[in-house]
Amino acid sequence: MEQILQEVKNIVFDLGGVLLDIDPQRTVKSFETLGLTNVIKPGGWGYRQEVFLHMEEGKLTDGEFRDGIRELLPGPVLDAEIDAAWCAMLIDFPAERVTLLKQLESKYNLYLFSNTNNIHVNYFHKLFHQKFGFSMSDLFVKDYYSHEINRRKPSLESFQFVLNDAALNPRETLFIDDSKENVMGAERAGMHAFHLNGETSLHQLFKLV
Template sequence: MKDSPIAPRAVLFDLGGVVLDIDPGRSLALWQPHSRLSAEELRAAFHADEPWCRHETGHLPPEGFLAHLREVLALDCDTDTVRAGFNALLVAEIEETVRLLDAIRAGVPRYAISNTNPVHVAEIERAFPRLLPRFDRVFVSHEIGHRKPDEAAFRHVLAAIGVAAPEALLFDDLLPNIEAARAIGMQAVQVRGPEDVRRGLADRGLLERS
């Protein structure tokens, strides 16, 4: 399905992999000395399983999720170490993309839509305090109760911002999310790096002219 030619009235950004650099290997490196699992077993065990998804939709509180991580990763450490490892995957702002976010034409609101959780949001606010305030509004899965690529996640955001699907432009790094957004009529660009963001904005006339 091709993008709609309608000029976007709102731009939606995923966080991890789009405006924030993510590296799960950093989490594994921090946890490995505390785990009874081999490096390969630890890597296989750290994935978005059912408790992870429940945590990201607000149905499992942080303490329950961190306890789950300790169990499934066979960790012999305290909760603070489990949390530190989980937060270690948040590396840094992707500076070029953040600059593009700031360069979007005046009058076009920018929103964040992210599959995330209260543990990571608290760390983002601590480690990157100027990032989330750049958005007109931040929609996180554990607050809205839906995760991408669930159609309900996109429809929730569209209803909240009062924009029709063809008038919304999504930047996301994961193809299933792109396909789900396009399936309901949204414009969507898969992001492999900042240049994809630049091109997607420029092609639609959304960048301020210097």
Template sequence: MAGVLKPGIKNIIFDLGDVIIPIDLRAPIRNFASLSGMSEEAVESLWKEHGLTMHYETGLIDDAGFRQHVRDLLKNDSWADEVIDTAWNTVLLDLPVERVDRIRELHGKYRLFLLSNTSAIHIQGVNKIFMALGQPSLEELFERVYYSYEVKMAKPSPEIYRHVLTTSGLVAEETLFLDDNPHNIRSAAELGIHAVQVQPPLSILDYLRDESTNEDIPHSS
């Protein structure tokens, strides 16, 4: 496939889940179902009905509020914070260290940023995984990190992309954005960002090939 590092690209914005670290979005549902004795369908229905993930990932509730909402919805006041955090972080799978190595190789050649719909508990979990493998934290790996729960906006809202461009002084046409979600890609592309969907089994190792390639960037439609 064509590489995406082309002349004119000065900045790269990375998504986190399934771009840098693989994730299993169903794992927390399975684990909370097991802990509560409810079915996965019942847990998922409660999550969606109360917008729990969206509220947490856009900073409408904090860590303590999220944990208490989980206890209330799943009717178990005895769960310690660690029990909830561990179940919530089962979304995170093993880190392919070679992806981090590739990002580190790009330092000095491009300005590197992270933009993720995420929560504080997940970020703490990711950084623990990174550090256990001798890797820098996300905050050390990138010039600047943008977490939805901190900026109180989430992809695919155009406002979050404008926020990143404005606060970091980026030109859309000089910026490459890598994300696994087609809705996020479409929204970024509409602002003139070179938005590329990372689609398994390919990874950023396939997309971020040597910039000397002469093939065209695979723009999203």
């Protein structure tokens, strides 16, 4: 990895589980309280219901998503209850990771590519701004969200879209994600990729403290 870091010019970060601390089980439990069970597939990756996937692909408005959730629930619930359950997984941006990105931007072009949705984006951008006093987008040359580009990782098309839109050479680009499937998708697109699986922290990866 040290040799790769010397060669690459661009780094594309995943968000949840890499820069933003998340706990999907909090959303699972919140939806269970509302009456929706088996939200996440075994192993903690991927959604069982298409409504979540369609939301992350930008195929649904916020209202259509909430109505889709209501169809899966045994009783009536408010928009705010659905949003709260959906956003329960989003926890915090550790300050040391923001500091790390500021250090890295002097050497690399930094990008973000996240499978997400409009409700989550509004929530975590507000969360970030309240904590740090500036826009999260300022950390990156550009941030890419699946619901805006209508493509989800790990599809080859999603990575090709980012590479083409940002005019990046895949052999000069490193992708970092906590999902092995997404890492494999980036490798299929010709990118260098690192699976952040908990054994190595971002600071250890870049040897910065």
